Each structure stands twice: as C-alpha cells, then as structure tokens.
Amino acid sequence: MAKPMFRGVITALVTPFRNGRIDETAFERLLELQIAGGVRGVVPVGTTGETATLSTDEHKRVVELCVEIVKGRISVIAGAGSNATDEAIELVRHAQAMKADAALVVAPYYNRPSQEGLYLHFKAINDAVDFPVVVYNVPSRTGSDISNDTLARLAALPHIVGVKDATGDLARASLMRLMCGEDFVMLSGDDPTALGYVAHGGHGVISVTSNVAPKACAERIEAALNGAFDQALRWQDKLIRLDKALFADASPAPTKFALAHLGLCEPDARLPIAPCAESVKPLVLDAMRAAELV
Numbered sequence: 001m002a003k004p005m006f007r008g009v010i011t012a013l014v015t016p017f018r019n020g021r022i023d024e025t026a027f028e029r030l031l032e033l034q035i036a037g038g039v040r041g042v043v044p045v046g047t048t049g050e051t052a053t054l055s056t057d058e059h060k061r062v063v064e065l066c067v068e069i070v071k072g073r074i075s076v077i078a079g080a081g082s083n084a085t086d087e088a089i090e091l092v093r094h095a096q097a098m099k100a101d102a103a104l105v106v107a108p109y110y111n112r113p114s115q116e117g118l119y120l121h122f123k124a125i126n127d128a129v130d131f132p133v134v135v136y137n138v139p140s141r142t143g144s145d146i147s148n149d150t151l152a153r154l155a156a157l158p159h160i161v162g163v164k165d166a167t168g169d170l171a172r173a174s175l176m177r178l179m180c181g182e183d184f185v186m187l188s189g190d191d192p193t194a195l196g197y198v199a200h201g202g203h204g205v206i207s208v209t210s211n212v213a214p215k216a217c218a219e220r221i222e223a224a225l226n227g228a229f230d231q232a233l234r235w236q237d238k239l240i241r242l243d244k245a246l247f248a249d250a251s252p253a254p255t256k257f258a259l260a261h262l263g264l265c266e267p268d269a270r271l272p273i274a275p276c277a278e279s280v281k282p283l284v285l286d287a288m289r290a291a292e293l294v
Contacts, residue, residue: 013031016268017268018266027062029264035074042075049079050252063098077134078098081106092128135164151163151176165202187203198224212259242293250273257280
C-alpha cells in the first residue's frame with residue numbers, strides 16, 4: 001500500500017496579534033509547542049490563521065517565518081487560497097519559494113464556480129507550479145462544494161496530492177478513497193468527526209483543537225491510525241467538548257481565548273471577528289478542564 005505524503009495531526013495555526021500587528025514572538029512559542037506536542041505538520045495562514053484579514057505582505061511573512069522556525073522538523077503546508085486564480089497561483093509560488101512542503105488551496109469563495117470552473121481553477125494552479133497542492137473543500141464557508149467526481153479528476157493531475165475535507169460527511173470519505181486512489185492524501189477538516197474519518201480510510205486531520213491541545217490531539221489520531229481505536233476513543237471522550245467549544249463562537253476567537261488563558265498569546269482577533277463572547281468563555285474553560293489542560 002502506498003504511503004500518504006501527509007498523515008496524522010496537522011495544526012491549522014492561529015496568527016497571534018499584539019497591538020494590531022503579528023506577534024512573531026508568540027508565533028514562535030506556539031510553533032514550538034506544536035512540535036513538542038508531536039503533531040506531524042502545521043498550516044500557517046489558513047482559515048484559522050485569519051488569512052482573510054491579513055495583507056498579502058503579512059500572509060507571505062507568516063509563511064516565511066513558519067518555515068524559518070520549523071527548520072524541517074515537521075511539515076509546513078502553507079495556506080495559499082484565493083477566489084482569484086492568478087492570486088492563488090502567486091501564493092502557491094511564494095510557498096514553494098519559501099521551501100514549504102505543500103500549499104493548501106481552498107475552493108474559490110463567493111463567486112461560486114461550477115464543477116468545471118473548480119476543476120479548471122485547480123488545474124491552472126497544477127499547471128503553473130511544480131509543487132504539491134492539497135485541495136481544501138469547505139462548502140459552509142465557500143458556497144461551493146467540490147464533488148467526489150471533480151476530486152477524482154483532480155487526483156489524476158501530477159501536483160494535486162490530496163484534500164482537506166471539511167464537509168463532515170463520513171460516507172463521502174469512503175467513496176472518495178475508492179475514487180481517488182490509495183496514494184491520494186485524505187485529511188479531515190473537522191475535529192469532532194476526524195476519528196470517524198480515519199476509520200473510513202482517512203490519513204489524519206488538519207486540526208483547530210490541536211492549537212490548544214497538540215499532544216492529546218496527536219495521541220488521538222495516531223492511536224486511530226495504528227488501529228488502537230479503544231485508546232483513540234478515550235482521547236475522543238476527553239477532547240470532544242473542546243472540539244465543539246472552540247466553534248461555539250466565530251473561529252478563531254474561542255481558540256485565541258483558550259491560548260491566552262494558557263499564557264501563550266494575546267486573545268486578539270481581527271475584525272470582523274469579535275473577541276470571544278463572555279457566554280462562550282465558561283464553555284471553553286469547562287472543555288479545557290475535561291481535556292485536562294487546566
């Protein structure tokens with residue numbers, strides 16, 4: 001059986017801010033926590049990294065900084081999506097130039113392309129670079145859903161190596177595995193159902209929860225990948241409240257609140273993401289206690 005290019009827990013990193021600017025010291029602290037916790041990789045400037053409110057210069061700086069700090073110890077899959085194909089190509093080229101390991105490219109948002117438009121968007125990126133690309137399918141945010149049929153077409157292209165599947169549809173994962181082939185990387189984009197996704201043949205998860213609990217999240221998915229589902233289920237029971245609580249308000253505000261409570265960064269997000277709601281904070285703290293983080 002072919003080995004997937006990426007597996008295990010890959011953290012969708014927050015971008016810490018202080019006084020409105022990227023807090024590079026806190027970013028390094030968060031990255032070292034991830035590496036020490038045993039995650040297999042990180043995604044800078046994805047959705048959780050608030051890429052939508054970063055300038056292009058800030059986006060590129062975060063990717064550069066991430067690669068510099070990681071120094072090859074784990075994988076870096078740089079966020080590089082846009083609803084303009086030319087801009088996505090520019091960001092993927094930058095990720096390659098910075099020596100990231102791959103780019104994560106979200107389906108174009110807002111303009112809601114057809115399945116043929118989605119295919120041509122990713123094909124144009126594939127044709128413009130010599131670099132691994134992971135497709136990111138998150139219909140709840142983009143307004144379009146990349147069908148399994150389209151993913152199977154994309155999987156046949158040389159540089160499209162996998163998918164981050166944030167649909168939460170586990171039956172779809174089994175069908176995708178059959179349609180796209182065993183060397184196509186299948187990563188969940190939904191922490192609460194990631195254990196089930198691995199059971200359906202997935203290779204891991206691009207995780208929000210692992211920002212706060214990297215070691216526990218890594219243990220949960222590694223146990224599942226090794227077939228130790230009893231052990232994985234014990235971790236699931238500890239983490240499921242946190243998986244849910246971190247989305248009880250607009251992400252990543254609850255995650256940044258949790259990290260601030262642990263003394264790792266400021267709780268600041270950028271508008272239009274408001275600070276974590278007061279009503280949500282007790283949910284996050286209770287979930288952190290259940291996960292034995294506090």
